[in-house]
Amino acid sequence: MMDERWIRSLHVESMRHADLHAEREAHVLFQASTIGALLDGSFDGDLTFAELGERGDLGLGTLNGLDGEMIAIDGEFLRADVNGEVTEVGPGERTPFAVVTEFEPTVEGEITAGLDHESILAALDSMARPGTSSFAVRLDGRFASVRARSVPRQEPPYRPLAEVVADQHIFEFTDVEGSMVGFRFPAYVEGIEVAGYHLHFVDAERRRGGHVLGSRSGGPLRVRIDPSDDLHIELPPTVDLADPDLAAATHAAIDAVERAN
């Protein structure tokens, strides 16, 4: 069964695993499950990384059992474990939450050295064309610092994400060459997605990485943006699409989990 709806200016299509159709469309964002389900402790999904790889080559997420932070870049799927150490993800592994896109940027720009994280995000906002609801973004270059975190693998019965995040490990990478990949979503899809920016980092050697909590540019950063108004969602059997009216209620919880530092 497929559900199709407009949430303001974002076209949202959701489907079950059995209804997945082959697609690798430009400017379409594809995600497994919802951030709301992850908050509730739904840490096992039914989508494999092989299937995820058929739907995009850039993105982020996590693995079943909440086994670290996932970074998708240049078609490679990587896991930053609880210590921030990066390894490749096998095609048969599964994800309870991930967002990917076939990255075809239409906006390019540069961010100057010496900007703090808030200023970097403000610069991205100003580069995106007005009226852009959502976009995928990639930043490459030298960072003076990246504050990142990862989470330890969980065993069932799972606790809510807010409790697990209390066990997160935070790392500070300094003077590091690397890439940030991720997305900006509008406030009105909070609960389905993380509103605002969600970025994951991996260094140029693909050895260290994690979920970004803060950063500072160390040199000019190359910026590429791929705007989108289409979000396709694969929902595991136990997950339904969150009512966007509940978005406000989940805002505080998501803020605590995704930006806690």
Ligand SMILES: [Zn+2]
């Ligand atoms: Zn993350």
